[in-house]
Amino acid sequence: VQNEPQAATPWESCLWTAEEERDFVRDFLGPALKRADLRHLKIIVWDHNRDGMLERAALVYRDPEAAKYIWGIGYHWYGDPRFEWWPGRAEVAFDDGLQLP
Numbered sequence: 497v498q499n500e501p502q503a504a505t506p507w508e509s510c511l512w513t514a515e516e517e518r519d520f521v522r523d524f525l526g527p528a529l530k531r532a533d534l535r536h537l538k539i540i541v542w543d544h545n546r547d548g549m550l551e552r553a554a555l556v557y558r559d560p561e562a563a564k565y566i567w568g569i570g571y572h573w574y575g576d577p578r579f580e581w582w583p584g585r586a587e588v589a590f591d592d593g594l595q596l597p
Contacts, residue, residue, distance in 0.1 A: 497521060500544050500572075514555040517541050518562045526565030543570035 497520065501512035512520070521539055529537055542552045549571045557563045 497525065497539065497541050498543065501542070502544055502548070514552045517552075518556040518559055521556070521565050522559060522562035526562070529565070538567035539565050540568050540570040541566055544572060545574065546571050 497517055498510050498512050501510070501517060503509055504511060518541075521541065525539060529535060529539070541556055542549055544552075549569055553569045556566055
């Protein structure tokens with residue numbers, strides 16, 4: 497619904513509490529997508545750091561009317577010092593067809 501709904505920034509942003517995001521999906525966004533026959537679109541809530549994610553998920557999924565529209569919870573991997581280091585691309589074993597010099 498909103499990237500980083502709790503990020504208060506000096507530029508334009510839109511802050512959402514868990515209750516506001518749940519209510520918006522339940523009362524407006526979900527029904528509007530259904531009426532427009534766009535039910536194939538996936539609604540992802542939260543889309544913020546991992547801390548707070550479980551509490552957000554519990555609140556929005558506790559409401560069955562909101563939950564029926566919510567496909568999942570988005571989160572950012574950073575925000576926890578245990579996971580701040582990333583291996584170099586050459587160290588990750590995968591074949592994606594991109595040839596490095």
